[in-house]
Amino acid sequence: MFTYIVRRIVYVIPIVISVALVCFMLVHITPGDPLVAILPADASQELAAQLRTAYGFDRPLPVQFGLWLWKAVHGDLGHSIATGRPVLTEVMRAVGNTVTLAIAAAIIGFSFGLLFGLLAGYFRDTWIDKVATSIAIAGVSVPHYWLGMVLVIIFSVQLSWLPAVGAGPGGSGQWGWDWEHMKYLVLPAITTSVIPMGIVTRTVRALTGDILSQDFVEALRAKGLRETHVFRHVIKNAAPTAMAVMGLQLGYMLGGSILIETVFSWPGSGLLLNSAIFQRDLPLLQGTILVLALFFVFLNLVVDIAQASIDPRIKRG
Amino acid sequence: MSAITELALQAAPAGPARGYWATVGRRVVRDKVSIACAVILLAIFLSALLAPWLGLADPYHGSMIRRLKPIGTTNYPLGTDELGRDMLARLIYGGRLSLLIGILPVILAFMIGTSLGLIAGYVGGKVNTAIMRTIDVFYAFPSVLLAIAISGALGAGITNSIVSLTVVFMPQITRVAESVTTGVRNMDFVEAARASGADAFTIMRVHMLGNVLGPIFVYATGLISVSMILAAGLSFLGLGTKPPEPEWGLMLNTLRTAIYVNPWVAALPGAMIFAVSICFNLLSDGMRSAMDIRN
Numbered sequence: 001m002f003t004y005i006v007r008r009i010v011y012v013i014p015i016v017i018s019v020a021l022v023c024f025m026l027v028h029i030t031p032g033d034p035l036v037a038i039l040p041a042d043a044s045q046e047l048a049a050q051l052r053t054a055y056g057f058d059r060p061l062p063v064q065f066g067l068w069l070w071k072a073v074h075g076d077l078g079h080s081i082a083t084g085r086p087v088l089t090e091v092m093r094a095v096g097n098t099v100t101l102a103i104a105a106a107i108i109g110f111s112f113g114l115l116f117g118l119l120a121g122y123f124r125d126t127w128i129d130k131v132a133t134s135i136a137i138a139g140v141s142v143p144h145y146w147l148g149m150v151l152v153i154i155f156s157v158q159l160s161w162l163p164a165v166g167a168g169p170g171g172s173g174q175w176g177w178d179w180e181h182m183k184y185l186v187l188p189a190i191t192t193s194v195i196p197m198g199i200v201t202r203t204v205r206a207l208t209g210d211i212l213s214q215d216f217v218e219a220l221r222a223k224g225l226r227e228t229h230v231f232r233h234v235i236k237n238a239a240p241t242a243m244a245v246m247g248l249q250l251g252y253m254l255g256g257s258i259l260i261e262t263v264f265s266w267p268g269s270g271l272l273l274n275s276a277i278f279q280r281d282l283p284l285l286q287g288t289i290l291v292l293a294l295f296f297v298f299l300n301l302v303v304d305i306a307q308a309s310i311d312p313r314i315k316r317g
Numbered sequence: 318m319s320a321i322t323e324l325a326l327q328a329a330p331a332g333p334a335r336g337y338w339a340t341v342g343r344r345v346v347r348d349k350v351s352i353a354c355a356v357i358l359l360a361i362f363l364s365a366l367l368a369p370w371l372g373l374a375d376p377y378h379g380s381m382i383r384r385l386k387p388i389g390t391t392n393y394p395l396g397t398d399e400l401g402r403d404m405l406a407r408l409i410y411g412g413r414l415s416l417l418i419g420i421l422p423v424i425l426a427f428m429i430g431t432s433l434g435l436i437a438g439y440v441g442g443k444v445n446t447a448i449m450r451t452i453d454v455f456y457a458f459p460s461v462l463l464a465i466a467i468s469g470a471l472g473a474g475i476t477n478s479i480v481s482l483t484v485v486f487m488p489q490i491t492r493v494a495e496s497v498t499t500g501v502r503n504m505d506f507v508e509a510a511r512a513s514g515a516d517a518f519t520i521m522r523v524h525m526l527g528n529v530l531g532p533i534f535v536y537a538t539g540l541i542s543v544s545m546i547l548a549a550g551l552s553f554l555g556l557g558t559k560p561p562e563p564e565w566g567l568m569l570n571t572l573r574t575a576i577y578v579n580p581w582v583a584a585l586p587g588a589m590i591f592a593v594s595i596c597f598n599l600l601s602d603g604m605r606s607a608m609d610i611r612n
Contacts, residue, residue, distance in 0.1 A: 018454040026470040137602070141595035143546045145553055146569060146587025153580040256461030259550050263573075274554065277469035289458075289466045297457045 005305055012301055019297060020072065023290040024065050027282045077287035082279045087287035091269065095254075095291065097167060098261070098268030101192060102253040104185050109193030110246050113200025117242075120201065121208025122231070132201060139198025148191040148263040155187060162186055165265040188264040192257070196249040203245045207238040240311035247303030251296045344607035351603030354596035361593060365412030374403035376410040376563045385579040396582040398568065399575050400561075404582060408589055411563040415590070418475060418557060418564070419545035422482035427537040430487045434494020435529065439502055439521050449495060455488040464547050468556045478557040482548055486540050493536045497529040535608060539601040542594040549590045565590050 052058050056067060071077070077087035113136075120132035156164035168181040211217065211234050220230050258270035265271065269288055276284040335343075345351050364371065374393075379400035386397040395404040437448040455463065467481035501507065502525075510524045549566030551557040558564040560571065565586040572583035 014450075015453060015457050019457045022454065022458075023466075026466055029467075030470045030472070137598055138595065141542055141546075141591065141598045143549060143587055143590045143594065145550055146584070146590060149569070149573065149576065149587065150584050153576050153584060157576055157580055252459045252461070255459030258461065258465055259553065262554060273465065273469070277465070278555065285466075285469060289462065292462055293458050296459055296462075300457075 001309065004308055008301060008304055008308075012297060015297055016294065017069075019293045020069055020290060021065065023286050023293065024068055026289065027286055028061070030282065072290065077290070078283035080276075080281055080284040082275070082281045082284070087283050088291075090272065090284065091288050091291045094267060094269040094272040094288075095295070097266065098254055098257050098270065101185065101188055101257065101261075101266060101268060102250060104189035105192035105253055106196065106246070106250055108189060109196035109249070110200055112193070113197045113246075114204055114242070116197070116201040117204025118208055118235075120205040121212065122234075124205075124209055124212075129205075133205065136198040136201035136205070139194040139201070141198075142194055144191055144194060145259040145263050147194060148187065148260055151187045151191060152263075167267050188260055188266050191263070192253055192260050196246070196253065199249060200242070200246060204238060204242050207241055208234055211237045240307050240313075243310070244303050244307045247299060247306070251299040254299075255292045255296050341604070341607045345603055348603045348607065351600055351607075354600045354603070357592065358596045358600070361412055361589075362416065364409050365416060368406075368410045368413065371409065373406040373409060376402060376406040377561055378402060385575055385582065387579055388581055388585075395585060396579065398572060398582070404585060407563040407568060408565070408585060411565045411568060411586065411589070414475070414558055414562060414564040415545070415549060415566065416593070418478055418482075418548040418552070419593070420541055422479050422548070423486055423537055423540050423544045425479070425483040426486035426490050426540075427533070429483070430490025431494045431530070431533055433487075434491040434496075434533070435498050435521050435525060437491070438495040438498025438529075439517065439525060441499075441502075445495070448491070452488040452491050455484070460485045460543070461547065461550075464551065465554070465556070468551055473556050473559065475558055478548060478551045481551070482544055485547070486537075486544065489540065490533060490537055494529060494533050497532050498525060501525055501528050531608060535601060535604050538597065538604065542598040542601070545590060545594045545597065 049058075056064055059067075075088055077091070079085065080087055080090055083090065116132040116135060120129040120136075123129050152164045155162045163184050164187075166184055168184040217230060217233070220233060254269075256270075257266075257268055258273050260266065261268045261270035262274050269292055273285065273288045273292075275281070276288060379398075379402045381401060383393070383397055384399060384401040386393050386401075388394070388396045390396055393403055393405070395408065398404055398407060433448055433452075437445045458466070464481050464485045467484055468477050471477040471481065507520060507524055510520050515524070548557065549564070549569070552564050552566030553570045555570065558567045560567065568586040569583075569590075572586065575583045
C-alpha cells in the first residue's frame, strides 16, 4: 500500500509540471502582445520596452517559464492587472465560495444519484428503473446554465421565493450557514447538482445490475439471506467505483463552475475567471486556471489512493 | 423441440448470414426511443439547413415597437426577442451555427483522436508512451475549465470556440481509440496480415480501422451532447458567436435580461439546446446497447 501511494504521488509530479506549463503557455497563445492590457493606448516605444523588461517578457520562453514556476512554487502568482492585488489571495477567496457551492451541490446530487441508481439497478426493467433512468438522462443532457435561468424564472421571477443572484448580505466576504445566506445557495446548488446526479445514477445503476447478476449474490440468496442483507453486499461491492466517480464529479463541479456562477453571479472562482477573461487580466486568468487544475489533480490523487485503500481488488504491485 | 423440426431447421437453406452492422442497424430501427430521437434531430437539421426556403421572417430584422412580444402573438408564434426580431425564425436559423459549433469539434476530435489512438495502440512502446502521457496532461483539467481556458486565451470567435472544444474532446477519443486498438492488436488476423508482409500503415488502415471504428464512433456520438452544451455555453459567456448572429447560446445570453419581462421567450433557445442534447444522448445509448450483441 505504501509503495502504491509513493508511486502514485511520484506520478503526479510530471503532471503538475505539465499543467503549470499549459497555464504558462496560455498567455503566449493569446493573440497580440501580452502587455496589451497593461499598456496605455498611447504608450511610447520606450515605455513598452521598459515594461517588457520589467515583466521579463524580453527573455527566452524557457527562462520565463522557469522564473514563473519558481515564483508560483513560492505562492507568488503575480498581481491582478485589474485590481493590483496578489492573484493567489484573490483566487483563494473565490475558491472558498466555489467549495461551498460544490459541497452543497454534491450533497444534493450524490444523495439523489445514489438513491435513483440503487433503485434503478435493483428494480431493473420496471417502471422505477424507467423513471430513474429518464431523470438521469435529462440530468446529463440539460444545459445547466439554462436550467439555472429556468429555476430563476420559476422561483425568483414568478413565485418570488428565492433570490435570483448573489451570495447574500455582506457580499462575497462573509458567508454564514444561516437562512439569510443559505437561500442564496439553493438555486445555484440545485442547478450544479443535476449533472453529478445524472452521472452517479447511471454509474450506480450499471454497477448494481452487474453485481446482482454475479454468482455470489445467488449464493447469498440460496443461503437464505434476507434481501436487505443481500443489498448490503451490493453496496459494499459498488462503493469503491461509485466513490471514485463521485470524487471526479466533485472535481468537475469545482473546476467547471464558471457557467453557473455567471448565471447566478455567485462570487466564486468561475465568476473570477469570467472577469479575468473579459478584462484581459492575464495573470489572474493564468493563476485561477492553475489553482483550479491543481485542485483537480490533487482530488484525483486522493480519490485514487482512497479507492485503492478500501478496495482490496485493486492491484497495488 | 421435436427431432423433426430440428432436422427441418438443419435442412433449411442457410442464406447469407446477416452481418454485424446489419444486425446493429435492425436493432436500432426497432428501438422506438432511438427512432423518435433520430426523427426529431432530422427535423431540426433539415429546418436549419432549409431555413431560407421555409418562408420565415428575416432573423436579423428587428423593430423597436414590437420588442419582447409573448409566445402566441399574431404573426409571431414564438414571440419576439429583445430587439423585436422573430423568435421562430431566429431559433430555426440559430440551428445552423449551434449545430455546426456543437458537432464539428467532435468530428475533428474523432478524426485526430482515432488516428493518434490507432498509432499509439498499434506501434506501442515509446510512441505509445509519448502520445498517451501527453494526453494525460489534458486529463488534469476539468473539460469545462480547459475549454474556457483555451477560448478565453484565444479570444472570442467561432473558430476559436471550435478549436478549443476539439482540444477538449481529442484526448478522450484518443484514450478510447488506444484501448480498443490495443485489444485488437494481438488478434490472429492482425498477426496473419503481418505475416503476409503488409506494412504497418496498411495493417492499420485496412485491417485495424474497421475493427476499432465502431466503439470509437459510438463513444464520439455520446460526446456530441456535451459538445452542444459546451459550445452554446461558450457563446452564452460571450466567447463564441458574436451578435447579431442567431445562435442558441448567444440568444440565451442576450435574452437573459428579459426574464423579468417575458420569461418564457427568454427560455426558448435553451430548450432547443436541451432537445438536441437529449436526443443525441438517447440515440447514442440506443446504438451502444444495439452494438452490445451479447445481451
